[in-house]
Amino acid sequence: MDRLIIDPEFRDKIPPLTENEFSQLEENILADGSVFSPLVVWGRTILDGHNRYEIIQKHPELVYAVHKIDFDSRYEAIAWICKNQLGRRNLTPEQKKYLIGQRYEAEKLINGGDRKSEHAILASKSVDNDCPLTSPHKTRQRIAEETHTTEAFVREAGRYAKGLDAADEAVPGIKQEILTGKITPPHKAVAAVAKASPDERRQLAAALRETKSNRGNHRKKDAGEVVYHRPPQTKRDAMRQIAEISAEMERPKAPSPEKEMLRSLDGEVDSFIELCDYIFRECPGLLSDGSYQREVIRVMRRLKDYIEKIEGGSTS
Template sequence: MNITINEELRSYIDPLTANEYAALERSILAEGCRDALVLWGEVLIDGHNRYAICQKHGIEFRTVQNANFSTIDDVLLWLIDNHLARRSVSDFQRGVLALRKKDLVAARTRAQQDSALPVVAAELPAPAPIGTREEIAKIAGISSNTISQIEKIQKTAAPELVEAVRAGTISINAAAAVASLPSAEQVAAVAGGKKELQQAAKLVREKKSSARPARTDDPLEAPSAAPAKESEVVNEAANEVALLSARIDELTAENTALKQQIATLNAALEDANRSAASA
């Protein structure tokens, strides 16, 4: 069987982390390759990691054909929808995939409008144009505010910060705040780890909050600058909630660890008492 690897397709979806790849490898070694690889002719379009693991260990695998594609864009749109249907995909990945779908659909629509030649329709139904951030959010299954933050991360975040979001080291809204810093400061925050990233995000929010004009009930004393828009206030509130939620998670983890330590000490004390009683 001839299987061809198309590098554009292989790298189109974010690669698995080292831990995810190791878990997949353990699963295939224990249970075999349960899911069939998907081919378009001889081109592998889904299952690159499974294929690599099976080749490495000489494990058998099945293949299925999907002949409904006319162009590479058809394949890319199918890949996006296929991955968005998986529950294991993170919110950041969902947002990135939905934004890619919007760009693909827009490019296809422009090409069809600009071309004087008849367009050969694909077997798959053509997706409807994606016009608003709300439509993108609906495709991704996340909020429009999160989509806005992901767009900011894509435009201004250093590669190291993007990788930190992908790995779950920092939340999307915290990363969007850190992405407003100079690239060197972003890289330094990532190098400092999770707490350093959270602190950097907090400082950015505090700086933004202090720069906002103070509010007053007396219109004669009100500053000349326009008050913050309602959407900005909502975003700030959401950021604060996320920061508090992250802190709660940290405290919960610390509390759990302390309980485990106490349980271990109690068990050791009971063992010592029993030993002393039997002596």
């Protein structure tokens, strides 16, 4: 049997199986006497097939195959893992969002953070062939098109994935609880964990188990609990309720509240910072050359002036 390597970071990108799912997989493999789907590896490190490999180790008599693929960086490998999982499994909304977010974060590092030759990048399956080094905006756009979502969703998925990893680091095991649906905290609360200081993360992560939606999931009906049923509606009551619902649907929608606008503004600022980081990586002369640096500061000072206007109570 080949001695393959299990990389915890790669393994943890894959939505975990429940105990019942793992037992069923093992039962099916033993009934077949072989593992039909090959283990996918990069070098000797498993990218796909961690559960199958665990079963193979328990039953070395099983017949299996290994398929090797090559990448130039860990980021490419992670992006491939996420894309592969998104294309082949029935996923919960949380699992899908986590995989899209992990893929987005990995591909940002491929496209801007991991410097390689143009030939190597063009050969990669994880980046655009016509634009090997792309901005975060183009990365979001491409992933959104491929996953049938939106750029806003991809950006939010990146934050959600960071928050979920930060929560699991602070409270080990909570990521699996969320991805398997055992608890269902609000996605905003999950994303907020990554933005907190290291000292606050454990408290925020633990609080994910105590959100309103989770308390409902864990509530059990008492043996002697009395359930009250609403009396049957009359035809007149039903017609009145339908009329009220119709009137509500026709009523003009209220404008977006300030919190929604603040959320949108926060996302745009994050996108702008990502764009600046990308530009300065690709054109370091903008900061190292004195004349260019002065121009960069002149342009960026417009933002400072705008902030000062806001602090003064005016944007005109």
